[in-house]
Amino acid sequence: MSAAPSSTYRLQLGPGCTFADVSELAEYLDLLGAGAVYASPVLQAAPGSTHGYDVADATRVSESLGGEEQRRLLAERLRKLGMGLVVDVVPNHMGVAKAEANAWWWDVLTRGRESLYAKYFDIDWGRGPVLIPVLGDDSAEDDLRVEGDRLVYFEHVFPIAPGTGEGSARDVHARQHYRLVSWRRASAELTYRRFFDINELAAVRVEDPEVFEAAHAELLRWVAAGEVTGLRIDHPDGLTEPGEYMRRLRAAAPDAWLVVEKILAPEEELPPSWPVDGTTGYEALREVCGLFIDSKGEAAVTALAAEAGVPVSVHEVEHGCKRAAANVMLLAEVRRIARLLRVENAEAAVAELLAAFPVYRSYLPEGDGHLQVALDAARRARPELAESITAIGEQMRAEPESELTQRVQQTSAMVMAKGVEDTAGYRLTRFAALNEVGGAFDRFGVGVEEFHAKWSARQAGWPRTMTTLSTHDTKRSEDVRARLAVLSxxxxxxxxxxxxxxxxxxxxxxxxxxxxxxxxxxxxxxxxxxxxxxxxxxxxxxxxxxxxxxxxxxxxxxxxxxxxxxxxxxxxxxxxxxxxxxVRVPGWSNSLGQKLFQLAGPGVPDVYQGTELWDYSLVDPDNRRPVDFDARRNLLRRLDAGWLPDLDELGSAKLLVTARTLRLRRDRPELFESYRAMRAEGVAARHAVAFARSNDLVAVSTRLPLGLNASGGWGDTRLPLFDGTWTDVITGRAVDSRAPLLADLLSPYPVALLVRESNA
Known part of the structure; x- marks a missing residue:
């Protein structure tokens, strides 16, 4: 079994955060209690990249981040501190915005199907030259020019195949293995698969063992050397055979902690055949945030939205947005699937089926139930296409490893992401706290019993999965959602x-x-x-x-x-x-409750950069702004000198909760080996949520703080504990009573983390 870190701290590497910068931060992160640094992609990205997800050369480390020497120095620094390094891996696509920066892509454009790398990319070679959608319009061929052995269009540079460079730029262009076309033709006509609808990210065929080896050799070299201890797999649903990819990666990195960026529906599970440690934790985000939303507010919130002209029929809007994604943004992918079929109205049938999936992707033969739901829903929506839709399903089941099946599954994930996450989430605005990656727009919060059931199941089934509250992809930060939850x-x-x-x-x-x-x-x-x-x-x-x-x-x-x-x-x-x-102070209460439960709960908690203090960031690029680590370092020193801060705008109380909880996880892992719901007793019991991670550790938080205050406070409400002497590690105060009053326990902070010292 791989060695999971006690926790991770996510850093967005780029021009403002290089390997050298992370080396300087390592001591602070260690002091904070982080078990590992969790870095965005570190392979050589396209020139000017600010995020690293557009890897242009998978065979070497990023020069702009510091190159090989600084990478090795960082690995050594973390090793000396006893910290791990988790690296973001992008197996699905490569950056091709600047063709000359990607040697594999450049060679494909130069030599076409004869290129050694022709099979590296998912290109539909049967449809002629590779279409490159960069022209302002198709008449812009007049702006092409030849410069030596290159064809140039403003800032874009492309190769000229040997022996084809004579004549006008138009003549030269006509002889190439590619065609430069209007960017408006991409969605409907593109001949290579993309990352969603981003033309500059070309899909890679890592299902081919040769391609896998070429794309992963450098990363796996670091893993073998013990310099990388974990891998986070970006967008596995885009892969042709995700399960096979995971098995191949696990065989190549048997001791690495392995998590996948898989977005699960509320009742969905990871395929059990995947040899991974879990997901990147969006399902935990939904559960933790939802716990602090008052379900009693749903009717009034929905009434306001309806009155204001905002749609409130979640299924109807989501389906319409998914159908639009299939018919417009991803039409090229739909047409490629339709060409594999011999049924009437193939294109329309494919689009309707893709729009009907209840999850991002089914995995056949696993996940057949999700396919059945999609088939039934598609036939109800378009009965005139029922025969063609049925035929698609029959063919997929008969040949689960066929190209048709693989492309339907790949594309359904793209349709879901573009239709729901990136469109419906901005239309169904009745309550923005729900509109998150992995969220369920139609579920107004998460009840206490559902929360405990989900977290108990996580401990039993996926104890080493990642959990998160904020990421580089979330639509708004955890503290924004915590404040909005008060509005409920x-x-x-x-x-x-x-x-x-x-x-x-x-x-x-x-x-x-x-x-x-x-x-x-x-x-x-x-x-x-x-x-x-x-x-x-x-x-x-x-x-x-x-x-x-x-x-x-x-x-x-x-x-x-x-x-x-x-x-x-x-x-x-x-x-x-x-x-x-x-709402400000109740929002702080919710923020601390969310943070404590995520950090103390089952799984491996990730802290997104800067969120150890209040962080009111919105969707990227807002959430990738520079973090003031000097301020956080200085505040942590004050906390360690005995300062107990007020609950105020500075956010030091959140830093206190974060550091004390992360350190306890790292230093006393035996306290975090089980999960059990705890129940408060008394007049305000519904406003307390608590769980035990062992007989010697209990986490408790205030829930629905405005309602608590309106009802008169905690009164006689108590939290029964196991016999023994307890200490709140957040404040350092002893808790003598076997059933302490919550009015005492949850003061000055609305949360407590209790450790029984008798067996320490």
Missing amino acids: EIPEEFAAAVRRWSARRALPEPTLNLLAWQTLVGAWPIDEERLGGYLAKAAKEAKLRTTWVDADAEFDEQVQQWVRDVLADTELRADVERLLER
Whole structure:
């Protein structure tokens, strides 16, 4: 069995965070209690990359991050501290934005099907030259020019095959193994599979053993040397054979901790045949955040949305968005599948089936039930296509390893991601705290019993899976969601505020208007650049009034003017801040509860960079901003000198909870080997949630703090404990009573982490 870290700390490497920078941070992260550094991709990315997911050369480490020497120095530094290194792996695609930076892609464009790397990429060679969608329009061929052995279009450079460079640029272009075409043709006509609808990321065929070896040799060399202790696999659903890939990777790295970025539906499980330690934890995110949402607020929240013209039929919106993703954004992929079929209306049948999947992907023969659900739903939605849809299902089941089956499964994940995560999530804006990667927009929170059942099952089935609250892909940070959760306790008050604000200054599109007010509350204080950037992205992702492909400049300017007007309106700002006074402190309570439960609960908790203090970031690139580690380092020193901070804007209380819990996990792992629900007793018992990780460790948090205060506080409510002497490791205070009063236990902080010292 692989050695899982006690916890991880996620760092976004790039120009502002190199290997040398991480080496300097290592002492702080060790002091914080992190068991491993969890880094974004570190192989050589496309020139100018800020994130590393566009790997252009899988055979060497990134030069911009410091190259091989700095990588080795970082590995040695972490080893001396007893910390692991988890690296993000991108097996599904490579960056081809600058063709000359990717030697494999360059050779394919140069030599076509004769290239040694022709099989490395998922190219439909039967449809002629590789289409490269970079031209402003098809008439832009007039802007091509020949420079030596290269064909140039503005900043884009492409190879000229040997012996084909004579004549005009148009003549030379016509002789190549590729065709430069209008970028508008990509969605419907592209001849290579992409990462979702991103033309600059070309899919790689790692199911081929030769390609696997070439793409992983350098990473596996680091694993064999003990310099990398864990691998995080990006987007496994894009792979042709995810299970086979996992088995091959496990065989090559038997001792590595291995987790996959697999987004699971609420009742979905990882395929049991995958030899991995778990997921990257989005399902835990949904459960932890949902625990602090008041389900009693759903009716009023839904009523406000309906009144405001925001759609509330989750299934209807999600299905429509998935169907649009299949018919528009991913039409090239749908047509490639349809060409494998001999049925009437193949293209329409494929699109409808893809839009009907209840999960990102089924894995045949495992997951056949998900395929059946999709088949039934597709036939109900389009009865005139029922015969063709049935034929697709029959063929997939008869040949589970066929190209048809593989491409349907790959593409259903793309349709789900683009349709739900990247479109419906920006249209179903009745309550933004729900709209998260791995979220369930139709489930208004998570009840206490469901929470305990899920976490007990995680301990039993996947004790080494990663858990998370914030990532580089989340739509809003954990602290934004924690503050928004408070609104579920006062939905009528929030609805009245939205009506006042909208009457004064409303955005012209209802779903964006409701999202904007929630964002303003959740991320306050926020400046014009951040709020304007977020709403510009949200509007284009929703694809209602403007899109990335066909922007409405007038509407886009209206959105930005709204931001300027709202932030300059002193009376409106004062009204917003009055509501903030209601939710700020309860939001901090929710934040600490979320953090404690994630860090103390089953699995391997990940802390996203900077979130050990309050962090009110929104979707990327906002959540990739530089982190002030000097401030965090100085605060941690003060905490270690005995300072117990107030629960205030500084966020030191969150740093205290984070450090004390992470250190305990690392230093006393035997305390975290089981899971048991604990029950408070008394008048306010419903406002306390607690669990034991062993007979000697109990975590407890306040739930629904506004309701608690409105009902008069904790009163006589107690938490029965096992016999012995207990200490709250967060405050350092002794807890003498066998059933302490929660009024005493949950003060000055709304959380406690209790350790029984009698057996220490």
